[in-house]
Amino acid sequence: MDTEVTTLTAEQIAARSPGTSYQELLDKEVNPVPDCLRDNTNPYLGSENISVDRYLSREFHQLEVEHVWKRTWQAVCRETEVCEPGDTFVYDIVNMSVIVTRTEQGELKAFRNACLHRGRQLVDKNGNYKDLRCPYHAFTWSLDGGFKGAPCKWDFQHINEEEISLPEVKVGTWGGWVFINMDRDAQPLSDYLGILPSHFERWKPENAYKMIHVEKVIPCNWKVGWEAFIESYHAVATHPQILPYTADADSQYDVWGDHISRTITALGVPSHHLKALTDQDVVDNMLGVSAMVAGQNGARVPEGMTAREYIAHLNSQEFSGNHDRELASFATNSERMDSILYSIFPNFAPWAGFHPNITYRFRPNGNDHTTALMEIIVLCQLPSNGERPKDTPVRRLGENELFSEAPELGESLGTIFDQDLVNMPMVQKGMENVESGELILANYHEVRIRHFHQTIDKYINGEL
Template sequence: MSDTVELTAEKITARNPSDSFQDLLKIETVEVPPALLESTETYLGSEDISTDRYTSREFFDLEVEKVWRKTWQVACRENRLRKSGDYYVYDIVNDSILLTRTESGEIRGFHNSCLHRGRALKKGAGNSDHLRCPYHGWSWDLDGEFLGAPCQWDFPHVDKAKAKLPQVRVATWGGWVFINMDEDAPSLEDYMEVLPEHMNQWKHEQRFVALHIEKVIACNWKVAFEAFIESYHALATHPQLMPFQGIDNSQYDVWGDHVSRTITAYGVPNPAHADQFTEQQSLDAMMELIGVPDRPQLAPGQTAREKYAELNLPVASQQAGEDLSGKTTMSELMDSTLYSLFPNFAPWAGQGTVITYRHRPNGDDVDSCIMEIFLLTRYPEGEESPPDAATFRLGIDQPFSEAAEVMGAGFANVFHQDGANLPQVQKGLKASKKKAVTLGNYQEVRVRHFNQTLEKYINAK
């Protein structure tokens, strides 16, 4: 046994041994994907983390230079750039990146700043056959080549061949467009480590955005991001989930510097509450969360997990354009399998409609952030992608409950509970006399992993 495993055994407290996620995989009736069978129990230390990284302007400014300008980050879905001339502007703190689909079909990314007097060339999204500055009319083609300026005679000192728009690196995976402002950064493929190998089977590139919610929250971006990479908080924050989610036995995994994962089983009561709910009550609670008025009844001897998978299978098959019977596990049809890619991208795995989260600073404000929720629905191979849903925006004073009309009352309430916590976390971090936060060794290992990677970037020369 390696030292790492021995250290893990000493430092990680044993969890409730009943109905762990890996035990649930043993009762699957079809082959389980290798990615789900992986389980890393890693001890990363027990030291407190300073509150300064969530509240300090100095630390925030370091993040701009060392993280946002050095890492691969999601800018948009490829659906935003479907045809030649489509453009999309991605803003991160004070940087602005203009993405375009060129005539040859490539996606290019440019710093969104006119080389004349600095005006942003574009905002939002749209379509244009060239990039013209609205201020004085300087223009570039979709490949960033300089086309010219009004009164060109007045700029004999401007070499057209050298007046190209400065580019950023662009790459794609799973239907997402990534950008990186660092010319010396590793390729996206290397940066993503095990993520593509794990996730490609669920075909995120063959999906459209069925729902997109953007919410401004009064907390540092890391406070919000960290809330969604652990399930421990659900015990107190989301009591309505206890009948059908195995929160206590969520599985937490980390790989390399950039990738981590939580798997929380659905269709089973939380182990600490298992004696409080029947199988039928577990199923009823799930139906209530997703807003289904009917209450399907379990067959004799049938579990809530089996019934929920049975209900989800035809929907997932229709979306995929193929019968998934005998081809997919119960886990892939229902469980919360949430990966993250440093610094702020968090896609779910599985069949059917899945969630993806993105958290980023709200401009250059240390104390607020933008949280985004994407629902990605698969469509049959060979068919054209349906159009993406319009963005539903919520301001800093608008609770998630105001999104109930688009996401359903049950899910809106869950996010409302999170949204109510996060500003109070930011307030408490500022008020803290301890000036530190304490993390669990296992259930919050992803938070520690994230912060250790953050430190590596901040401390890099």
């Protein structure tokens, strides 16, 4: 990112949409606004172009394998998916595989997924296991990684059984998620997450269960897919159907440290790109679009109430049962309806708020830098005394299966992902034809992309 750019004035750096800002919408809230939503970092991280080689080059992919995937904290599964002794989850990232398991003592452990005899992968699929037994020659380890034995032990007198415990991988938890890090010298997860735990303390994602989990192989570098979900700038061209109720141009972008960033896009208000929409127009376009919005088509906005207030009211009626209190008594309109999307570097993006929340995850499809695995997970919160449904297993969509054809997502929400899916392979193909070899980024709307690439560079350059 060495391209020479024009020096900007302070006024140019501070340029924002002339529409109503998210902070101005918060000024109209009746309930107290939490400090985490008032946090407005106003980031400017430069105006340099970035090279297409970061997406196209096999060499750059290998740098990411060595310096990013082997050294960062990555979300694996929900704690509830490994809650009983013997519950085991397999996480694959590029050419590496990790086992996460729950020991008989109730402790979470993570290990490299390889037999120390001949290297065969120990565990092929998620399940509940009494021990970790290699299917090839039956070398066996306990759930806490200690060696238990093998057939014909007399033929292995040259090994010290006390020295062949399974190599451990660092494991941590936050918000009901299990994270792993293959770097034994990595900072604790709590330090890595920075401000995130304090921001999410109010929304309690640890109380949620996984109600939807869909994944699909997409024909592009994983970063192409990831970047489509950390900016709202593309909505005007890619998702025109959501503009009547989405303040895309007035989204707020924030970054903290190297690992955390956020987009907040207000809903229940029309895009600044559109003119002369009524509150009823907003509601008519918004109702029925996803599990995150309550109410039925045909609902009328009560006199004296804005569309945003009405949607928040409907969501309070619909989702208060998922919490310990009536939402309207304390939660802001924003928390009941807006897209409050955080990201944890490198590839995990959880929504926040008091409604069912989407979480996105992107990673390379195996060790292929030209395709990626895209995951859409929806969490539904539960009251503290509520019975927890079983987490739904992941469902892999076929090569020609659209997101809108997944009944879990529904046609309206699935169509939004299908629209993104149309762009992704065309971005991958188009970058091959960018004559300059460089891509241009907006200073504000795409600041999270710039922040993301700057953090990649810090890992590659040994600064993190």
